[in-house]
Amino acid sequence: MYDNMIKIEFLSRSQNESFARVAVASFASQLDPTIDELTDVKTAVSEAVTNAIIHGYENGGGMVKIEAFIQGRELTVIISDDGRGIDNISLAMQPLYTSRPDLERSGMGFTVMESFMDNLKVESQNGKGTKIIMKKVFKSLS
Template sequence: METLNRLTLEFLSRPENIGLARLTMASFAAQLDFTLSELEELKVAVSEAVSNAVLHGYANQEGIVRIESTLYPDRIELLVEDHGQGIADIQQAREPAYTTSPDRMGLGFTFIESFMDRVEIKSQPGQGTSVWMSKSPEGKESEV
């Protein structure tokens, strides 16, 4: 399917950039006809993925977070990547309430999965993590 637009955002793993990524990706997504509540859902998914990169991937050390996003007529696709510590057991990490930080809820991946249509997580300990996700505006569910 034809590519409508493409955006790459690369930034240092600082907590201040979580809000920036969230707003930037929402304004980009708004080029498709998402409802306001779908844009809110996308914002949550982006900030959860970026927070994970900043807090867990780099554990507050300095590193680079990269978001690659493509708009197609029927969907937005986003890839959020870090080159931090990685995840040993992805299936376990995706379980609701699983967290390696006792002060957190362990719900980031659960929100991402419930708010996005498709989610694929890849990770290698010591190499980093990538979270690929896609979302279609209501009534435009992609065929693939």
């Protein structure tokens, strides 16, 4: 059982990326995070949502879902889409790899998520979408 949780669903439009980032940061604020911890979460959420919009739905229609859970001092954020999925997860997670070179993407999304969160797991199926599970443990208040 979790101490607290939220679920959010929104249209896969780039305008909603900032909403998602702020919503998760607001939820995480109950853990009394440092500014750096909050920035880490916002950056990782931004990258995951952007991936869903640009790669999952290829800037087309679809819904992005966010679930966030707090248990003790740990925040779990799950960002999922029902888009095209990832052909090769290990390749997609390599720094500088991008499936959309036409958009001049940097290919650093997963690397950024891994560096700002304590744990990252990616699940995906072709034609069925992608789920990104990220965890962050917040330092003790004492």
